[in-house]
Amino acid sequence: MIELFDxxxxxxxxxxxxxxVPSAEELLGHMARLSVAGALxxxxxxxxxSDPMYSNQVLYETCAQQAxxxxxxxxxxxxxxxVPSEREQIEELIAHGSxxxxxxxEQDGWSTAEWCAGTLLGLLEERRIPVLCRHAAxxxxxxxxxxxxxxxxxxVMFGVGFRSQRMLVSLMKAFDNVYLAIxxxxxxxxxxxxxxxxxxxxxxxxxxxxxxxxxxxxxxMLTYSDLSDADKQxxxxxxxxxxxxxxxx
Amino acid sequence: MSTLLEKGRLGEPLAxxxxxxxHAHLMGGFAPHGEDPAEHLIRAMDxxxxxxxxxxxxxxxxxxxxACNDLMCEALRKYPDRLLGYVYLWPGDPEAVRAxxxxxxxxxxxxxxxxxxxGYPYTxxxxxxxxxxxxxxxxxxxxxxxxxxxxxxDVPVLAERYPEANFVLAHAGAQQVAHHLRVAGxxxxxxxxxxxxxxxxxxxxxxxxxVPLERIVWGADDLPLNxxxxxGKVLGAQIPDEAKVQILSVNPRRLLSQIRA
Numbered sequence: 001m002i003e004l005f006d007x008x009x010x011x012x013x014x015x016x017x018x019x020x021v022p023s024a025e026e027l028l029g030h031m032a033r034l035s036v037a038g039a040l041x042x043x044x045x046x047x048x049x050s051d052p053m054y055s056n057q058v059l060y061e062t063c064a065q066q067a068x069x070x071x072x073x074x075x076x077x078x079x080x081x082x083v084p085s086e087r088e089q090i091e092e093l094i095a096h097g098s099x100x101x102x103x104x105x106e107q108d109g110w111s112t113a114e115w116c117a118g119t120l121l122g123l124l125e126e127r128r129i130p131v132l133c134r135h136a137a138x139x140x141x142x143x144x145x146x147x148x149x150x151x152x153x154x155x156v157m158f159g160v161g162f163r164s165q166r167m168l169v170s171l172m173k174a175f176d177n178v179y180l181a182i183x184x185x186x187x188x189x190x191x192x193x194x195x196x197x198x199x200x201x202x203x204x205x206x207x208x209x210x211x212x213x214x215x216x217x218x219x220x221m222l223t224y225s226d227l228s229d230a231d232k233q234x235x236x237x238x239x240x241x242x243x244x245x246x247x248x249x
Numbered sequence: 250m251s252t253l254l255e256k257g258r259l260g261e262p263l264a265x266x267x268x269x270x271x272h273a274h275l276m277g278g279f280a281p282h283g284e285d286p287a288e289h290l291i292r293a294m295d296x297x298x299x300x301x302x303x304x305x306x307x308x309x310x311x312x313x314x315x316a317c318n319d320l321m322c323e324a325l326r327k328y329p330d331r332l333l334g335y336v337y338l339w340p341g342d343p344e345a346v347r348a349x350x351x352x353x354x355x356x357x358x359x360x361x362x363x364x365x366x367x368g369y370p371y372t373x374x375x376x377x378x379x380x381x382x383x384x385x386x387x388x389x390x391x392x393x394x395x396x397x398x399x400x401x402x403d404v405p406v407l408a409e410r411y412p413e414a415n416f417v418l419a420h421a422g423a424q425q426v427a428h429h430l431r432v433a434g435x436x437x438x439x440x441x442x443x444x445x446x447x448x449x450x451x452x453x454x455x456x457x458x459x460v461p462l463e464r465i466v467w468g469a470d471d472l473p474l475n476x477x478x479x480x481g482k483v484l485g486a487q488i489p490d491e492a493k494v495q496i497l498s499v500n501p502r503r504l505l506s507q508i509r510a
Contacts, residue, residue, distance in 0.1 A: 001258070001259060033485075034254075035258060161446060162446050162473050162474055163473075165279070184446065184448040184478070185446040185447045187448065187474045187475045187478040187479065188473065188474070189279040189280070189289065189472040189473055189475055190279070190289065190292065190293060190475070191475055192475075209448065212449075213448040213450055214451070214452070214453070214482045214486065215485065216254065216257060216258075216484055216485020216486075217448035217479070217481035218448070219258060219481055220257040220258075220297070220478065220484060221477045221478035221481065223257065223258060223259065223260030224257075224260050224296040224297045224477035224480075225477065226292075226296065
């Protein structure tokens with residue numbers, strides 16, 4: 001059986017007008033049902049997450065109790081000082097065994113421009129900490145700009161829809177530090193096969209999209225794909241493990 | 250014996266279940282230039298062992314009705330054991346629509362496909378001749394119907410005018426599921442089809458809990474979506490395996506068996 005490590009999931013966040021706040025237990029239940037070995041977890045849903053530093057603490061505490069959950073805290077520029085310094089955030093991230101950092105510039109009120117985020121992005125790049133970016137929050141132009149300015153920074157896009165395949169492959173061809181997490185809504189006709197053929201299976205990371213999505217959808221997209229077993233294994237968990245292993249702790 | 254979820258997790262073939270996909274397309278933009286979209290669709294079906302897809306062609310631009318259906322006709326001839334065809338309709342000229350439907354049914358097409366995204370409501374008079382034929386023949390009529398968007402509220406109107414046609418409501422549960430549930434509650438010959446790129450969490454379970462099971466069918470919307478991704482929503486749904494088989498095979502086969510010659 002291909003080992004799976006979910007790069008696109010989370011728990012503990014709220015959504016407008018919806019009482020359900022997905023819990024770590026629910027995520028773990030789905031992981032057990034689908035034999036998913038591990039998960040890189042963010043605060044999800046994130047749309048009402050107005051206090052990322054508090055949410056990070058919740059994430060760290062929960063992950064400390066569950067060996068299969070690896071935190072992916074939110075980081076942001078210090079700006080006027082309402083959050084710890086960039087260096088302190090990175091040190092804390094490392095200290096808690098995190099596997100990546102989430103960037104949410106629009107939601108958290110910052111710009112990826114160098115004058116605003118240069119220190120943060122520079123530190124992340126120096127440490128080779130993968131950053132996760134939701135496509136709706138950071139479009140192709142912004143990711144391209146980021147990838148060009150910080151070529152050693154692994155950038156993992158997620159939430160890419162089926163209409164964007166042309167742009168996606170062009171971006172991934174242009175910047176070898178851009179990766180794609182294939183969780184829903186990424187549902188593209190033979191899309192995984194196409195990306196792998198153009199840029200290599202090493203650039204794809206398994207993800208489910210839970211709690212937005214039913215986690216089995218992306219699972220069968222991978223298990224039934226035309227990729228070789230070796231490539232399925234890379235996408236399923238190998239690539240994410242390699243990226244996490246590359247963090248300079 | 251493995252459950253359907255286990256089979257999906259392992260990538261095991263599902264050919265024994267005689268799965269019918271009620272929603273597929275031939276279209277540009279997703280297969281490499283020069284490659285046959287029908288061949289690509291078959292490749293996607295073969296990944297898991299989907300037996301049959303009901304397909305409409307949008308490959309030539311949605312306003313070129315005859316060209317689209319010509320391409321579909323070629324695909325039906327090439328893959329007669331795997332593909333069934335929806336006649337795609339562009340409703341500008343009612344007489345052309347009537348002639349197109351009669352011609353395509355004679356060529357072996359199976360149902361009708363209408364797309365509200367082309368700018369015409371399903372109640373537009375240009376569609377009427379086709380719907381009258383669908384009513385006479387009890388054909389499946391596939392309608393793009395996202396919850397909260399134009400199109401879905403046309404269905405009760407059509408259902409009253411054409412009580413013998415079987416309406417297949419695409420993208421049920423993708424968003425604003427209550428909208429689909431309201432319409433399904435009013436129209437007994439409406440079948441809810443499950444395709445959506447978002448694979449909305451618990452959508453299948455919500456429909457299962459609120460709609461008679463015999464009225465839920467599966468479709469992949471491949472191309473452009475990913476067939477194995479769409480299949481996973483059903484394989485992984487927290488409903489009994491028997492219900493999954495009914496959605497994937499029994500219900501669509503029953504719907505197809507109702508077609509009158």
